[in-house]
Amino acid sequence: MKKKYLVLIGLVLMFMPRYANAMHIMEGYLSPFWAGFWTIVSLPFVIVGFRKISKIVKENGNKKILIALMGAFVFVLSALKLPSITGSSSHPTGVGLGAIVLGPVTMSVIGMIVLLFQALLLAHGGITTLGANTFSMGIVGPFVAFGIYKLSEKIGWKKEVSIFLAASLGNLATYTVTSFQLAVAHAGASEGVMQLLVKFLSIFAITQIPLAIAEGILSVIVYNLISQY
Amino acid sequence: MISIALFANNSFIHLAIFSVMSIIVTIIAKIPIKVYFKMYLLPIAFILLSLIAFIFSISNNDITSLFSIKISSFFIIIREDSLIQAISLITRAFSTISCSYFLILTTPFNSLIKLLLKYKVPVLLIELTMLTYRFIFILLEEISKIYRAQDLKFGYNTMKNSFNSLGLLLRTLIVRMIKRYKDMIVSLESKNYDSQFYM
Amino acid sequence: MLKTVNLNYNYEDGKVALKNINIDLNKGNKIGIVGGNGAGKTTLFLSLIGYLKPDKGEVIFNDKKIKYNKKSLRNLRREVGIVFQEADKQIFYSNTYDDIAFGLRNLGYDEEIIKRKVDIIINLLNIEEFKDKPVHFLSHGEKKRVAIAGVLALDCKIIFFDEPLAGLDPSMSDNMINTMNNIVREGKKTVVSSHDMDFIYEYCDYVYVLNKGKVIDEGIPSKIFLNENTLNKANLKEPWLVKIHKKLNMPLFKNEEELYNFKRENIKG
């Protein structure tokens, strides 16, 4: 049996980005209090999303397959290396495209499942930090992406522009929230939340801004290719 | 174990947990040491990056610091308390990570599903989790084959090519996913699927 | 038991997929459906399990026209199963047992009965050795066996196999043919499509030749594969046993064994 798990790890290592610009909060980075706190904050969104999915699959049971395929798609996307201007490579989140196609509420549930597998299969994020990561990647990211997409659609911008902004700003929003979560969890007597937040933001900005741009460009390319088909 | 690791505030407990877990995984579960430690590369990248934020501070004086560099009128300093905090964070991270690797490497997915069923997680959520798990491996195989074919035709040799190739890769994957979805529905119907995946 | 009367099916774009198909699965227990890619084999299979509704003509099951409502389709599919070419498209669980039990659970059997039935099938198909492995670690041939098990568990009387040998190496192919022979021995009927004429010639007892959506010939394999006209029209090749019959003036052997026995007799004589 153990041997078989090795094959799995082999597969995982093959895909693992050589340079990880981790978006998700690692296992052990949040105290029990904050781990619980973010789980509770995420819960209502996940419940609403779950209700929506229940309604969808009640109408058509085949949609279960489709939703799971989407989840798997977001997962493999996150296992993919993305060319980035800084020379390192990392993965897209797929949050933007996912939110545009499926709606942000549904994405919260899919995001949570994907995060669970990222923790279990890629050692990316963690089980105790699942709540916090769901909040940043499964809730805030999709909502920002979706909101921006709708907004720029209303303004009448070109579809490409809307998608670029939605995908890249959704990505940025995710990392901003992650930084905030880390800052509030680790603020102490010597350093306040703001001080820590500024530090996290500026460090992650180096890796994350080019990445957000890359994800935006990629989302537009994919959109264009699919509409050609 | 993971909750002990998470709640404990003592670095020695953390290191002890980390060692025990690593020994179990590498010696008893016979995971090659090389592979096991390779798995830590990813968390280490995250830890190093965030440590920069934890350890270094910017200050206009260097009174409380253990170490400082002056840049024009600012100091980049390392404070003793933040260093201690960082060390305890690293050890906690390593011990909890070792616990979750233990879980990953020794618990089959089906036991996890049974656990979820036992704790009355909504069935639909378990169904979706289970299906997603199955499809992840199918799509990983697909994506690796498409990527390989592109790579061998120089699809990733420049940045511009990479973006173009990645876009094509995702499109190909999506088109194949839609086809797969249609074929799977046929197969489900042939087995009298009634909108429920029993477990 | 299962047959079609003047079956016609058009694709959504209006192109003809099947035209006036009359086939009768009573003609044999190992029926072959052959024809080039795009001849309509898969469409025919899907019509026969009631997934595609014909534009004209009928599918007759146990002397009754099949109806396209849930209940009657369900009855049809209890008796008629299909094993698709790509196992990955018909395995939904990462756990072998659950996947084999899937169809039975859909029919609402008791878990106890399900366990009994699944165990029998696992035994029959020699799946025990890998039944505890997650599906994604199985080889192509192993996955195919799991897919077949899922269909066999339903105790279908007729089982369709779409390209059962595709992607299998010689020894796995032999294994698959053995499995199919065992199924027939259990009193079931197999219907296969394949590009491998040697296999069709040796395995089948009745063959339908499809070309551009039409049945252009039918009969026992020795008749079909001696008809050059049919083979040319449908772009098929002669099985090698037919080749040596025609080119070397050998008797027409039905299978390799006959050839070996013939040789032995010759040596004796």
Place this chain on the structure above:
Amino acid sequence: MLKTVNLNYNYEDGKVALKNINIDLNKGNKIGIVGGNGAGKTTLFLSLIGYLKPDKGEVIFNDKKIKYNKKSLRNLRREVGIVFQEADKQIFYSNTYDDIAFGLRNLGYDEEIIKRKVDIIINLLNIEEFKDKPVHFLSHGEKKRVAIAGVLALDCKIIFFDEPLAGLDPSMSDNMINTMNNIVREGKKTVVSSHDMDFIYEYCDYVYVLNKGKVIDEGIPSKIFLNENTLNKANLKEPWLVKIHKKLNMPLFKNEEELYNFKRENIKG
């Protein structure tokens, strides 16, 4: 030109995939690599084009060890191409022309040169008739030819074919074999893996037999396929021409034509 010296490759989990492989592609122009599923054929192909880095041993290209940096891999892959089994996973554009030009464009050629090169290949492979059709309307066999065109356009000297006949119906198979023969006639080398022993026997001029990651035999096909020991060990089947040689005391024909000619002579005699 391309060979390996004591090549060893292990999977990530430490399992042996290739063990002490010594093969030399100078031994023929139509080289066959045979062996059951999981014998290591694909791994060997991927090692030979530098996609997998061996754990021990070397790949020698034009008398130099290949290095695993970007530039030298690029040079290698300009000369050595691979056509994978599934066309759908190596065709990315919906337009045939763009797809064939993919590799050339990645290398930064001028559009004018690309057009010239692609046109030559389109001509060579006889794909004019469908070059303006969207790829998703092409048949499986046509797609495969597009995939081959994409590799040929790069003007590779050596081309690997992983299961070139898989999923093709008999007439498409003939077509594919013709295409491969044309490629060899152009002075290129083809290396094929296949489960179809009849094809390997007739097509190849040199064969390596792989079993569990080791080369257990090598030589010209008539030598390999007469060696029962090798065939049993690697779980392979005898080609039918070998069967009739052994069982019917016929001469060992290299291909079907020889058999037909033999018959004609016999009748004359």
